Amino acid sequence: MSLTATIEGYYTKEELKEILKDEQQFYIEYAEENWLNRFFKIKAMSHKTQVPSITSVITDVPGGTNSNHSKTEQYALKSVEACEWLETLYAAMEALNPAEKKLVKLKYMQKRNDGSRYSDEVIYPQLYIGRTRYYELKKDALEMLGRNLYGMFNERVGL
Numbered sequence: 001m002s003l004t005a006t007i008e009g010y011y012t013k014e015e016l017k018e019i020l021k022d023e024q025q026f027y028i029e030y031a032e033e034n035w036l037n038r039f040f041k042i043k044a045m046s047h048k049t050q051v052p053s054i055t056s057v058i059t060d061v062p063g064g065t066n067s068n069h070s071k072t073e074q075y076a077l078k079s080v081e082a083c084e085w086l087e088t089l090y091a092a093m094e095a096l097n098p099a100e101k102k103l104v105k106l107k108y109m110q111k112r113n114d115g116s117r118y119s120d121e122v123i124y125p126q127l128y129i130g131r132t133r134y135y136e137l138k139k140d141a142l143e144m145l146g147r148n149l150y151g152m153f154n155e156r157v158g159l
Contacts, residue, residue, distance in 0.1 A: 027143045027145075027147050035149055092149045100145075102127060106127075
């Protein structure tokens, strides 16, 4: 008996649809909350070059886990980590089709002059699609992006 037949024996079609719907929603939320909503902050961190205060501290108390890292090194590491984060996001976006990629870029990676994101009503005419098709495409794009990022991130972390 195949795995599919076994699973179908345990769940009704309605239960399977609900499980898959929950899974889809998980990946959509993962992409938005953990990646796209943080995009501008992380992008700014990747370009940030801060000069920390250069003062020496002499103490007879043993240092913690960061005792071997200077503030300058810590700032440099944050910038490198932010660049790696962005590379992971861009690599995951390469798996999207051109329309999905354009939608994600317009919706989540560009801002209006006032600093806010573009509304859906402004984006779907730019993609030459109707409102219903836009929301279907957006859902599919975010799910695919979430799946890609979840897999890539877990591979990098070694989970």
